[in-house]
Amino acid sequence: MADLNGVRRGGSDADRGQLLLVGALSLAVLFVALALLLNTAIYTGNLATREAGVEGTEAIEYTSASREGAVAAIESVNRRNDSSHATLSSALRETMAAWDDTAAHHRAVNGDAANAAVVGTTNGTRIRQREANRNFSSVGGAPDWTVVDGATGIRSIRFEVNATRLKNGPTDSFRMNVSSAEGTRSLSLYNNSTDDPRALIDGPEGTSVCPAGSVTGGTFAVDVANGSIGGASCSALTRLDDTSGTVTVEYDDGDVGGGAYSMVVNGTSSSLSLPGLASPGTDDPDWTDALYGASIRISYRTPQLEYTTTVAVVPA
Structure with missing residues (x-):
C-alpha cells in the first residue's frame, strides 16, 4: 500500500529494522572489545603488582640481611680490637666489604x-672488667662509685x-643504677637463703625478681639485651638500657659482687666522666674505644626495581 506520494511504507519499516539490527550487532561487538580490553588491563595490572611485590620482597630481605651482617661486624670489630676509633672504623668497612662481596655474588646469580x-660510624666507649676473680669495686677499690x-x-x-x-638477701647487695631522663632503674644481684642467685630489677615500672636458670662452675651470666639470667628469661632486665638524654651508671656495694662485665656507651672518652676506670689495658676495670653503631647505605637494583636506603645499625 502506497501513501499519497507513492512511497511504500513497508519498505521504510524494513529499512529501519535492518538499521536497528546492524546497530545492535555493532554495540555487541563494541561491548565484547571493551570487555577484552578491560580484562587485559586488569591482568596486566595484577601481573605488574605481583612482579613489583616479589622484587620489593627481595630488596627488603637483602636490607634485613645487611643489617644483621653489620650488627655482627660491629660486635666482631669491637671484640677483636683495642685500638682507636679510626682503626675500628677502617676494620668495620673492610669487614662489611668482604660480607658484601659474598652477598652480592649470591644475588648476581638471579641477575640482581x-x-x-x-x-x-658512631664512636663509643666500651667499659669492661676482664678479671673474673675481682669484685665490682672501682680501680681504686671504692665499693660505691660512678662507672x-x-x-x-x-x-x-x-x-x-x-x-x-x-650476699644473701637483697638488702645491701651489689646494685647497678642506670639513670637517664627515663628515670633510674636498678639491678641488684644476690643469693637467696638456699644460695640460689637472684636478680631484682627496680624502676618506674615496678619491681621484678628473676631466679638464675643455672650456675655453671660457680658463675652465671646476666645478659640485659637478651633479657636473661643464667640462661632463664627475665624480660624486666631489658628495661635497664631503655634510656634517653644523659646516661649515668653507678655501682653500689661493689665489694659484695664480683666477676667480669662489659658495656658500650655512646660517647668518646674525652666527652665522658670515667673516674673509677683505668686507662686502656693497664688494669681492671678499664675503658677502650669502641664503635657504638654505624650507618649502612643499601642499594638493590633489578630491571623492574631500583631501591636505595640508608639504615642506622646499633647492636643490642
Missing part, C-alpha cells in the same frame, strides 16, 4: 645488583657473675 657499604657519666646511650650490658661473692 646489590650493594651494602658503611657510610658513617660513667655523660653518655647519651648504653647497650650490650653483660655480666659473668661469681655467685660465691654475692
Whole structure:
C-alpha cells in the first residue's frame, strides 16, 4: 500500500529494522572489545603488582640481611680490637666489604645488583672488667662509685657473675643504677637463703625478681639485651638500657659482687666522666674505644626495581 506520494511504507519499516539490527550487532561487538580490553588491563595490572611485590620482597630481605651482617661486624670489630676509633672504623668497612662481596655474588646469580657499604660510624666507649676473680669495686677499690657519666646511650650490658661473692638477701647487695631522663632503674644481684642467685630489677615500672636458670662452675651470666639470667628469661632486665638524654651508671656495694662485665656507651672518652676506670689495658676495670653503631647505605637494583636506603645499625 502506497501513501499519497507513492512511497511504500513497508519498505521504510524494513529499512529501519535492518538499521536497528546492524546497530545492535555493532554495540555487541563494541561491548565484547571493551570487555577484552578491560580484562587485559586488569591482568596486566595484577601481573605488574605481583612482579613489583616479589622484587620489593627481595630488596627488603637483602636490607634485613645487611643489617644483621653489620650488627655482627660491629660486635666482631669491637671484640677483636683495642685500638682507636679510626682503626675500628677502617676494620668495620673492610669487614662489611668482604660480607658484601659474598652477598652480592649470591644475588648476581638471579641477575640482581646489590650493594651494602658503611657510610658513617658512631664512636663509643666500651667499659669492661676482664678479671673474673675481682669484685665490682672501682680501680681504686671504692665499693660505691660512678662507672660513667655523660653518655647519651648504653647497650650490650653483660655480666659473668661469681655467685660465691654475692650476699644473701637483697638488702645491701651489689646494685647497678642506670639513670637517664627515663628515670633510674636498678639491678641488684644476690643469693637467696638456699644460695640460689637472684636478680631484682627496680624502676618506674615496678619491681621484678628473676631466679638464675643455672650456675655453671660457680658463675652465671646476666645478659640485659637478651633479657636473661643464667640462661632463664627475665624480660624486666631489658628495661635497664631503655634510656634517653644523659646516661649515668653507678655501682653500689661493689665489694659484695664480683666477676667480669662489659658495656658500650655512646660517647668518646674525652666527652665522658670515667673516674673509677683505668686507662686502656693497664688494669681492671678499664675503658677502650669502641664503635657504638654505624650507618649502612643499601642499594638493590633489578630491571623492574631500583631501591636505595640508608639504615642506622646499633647492636643490642
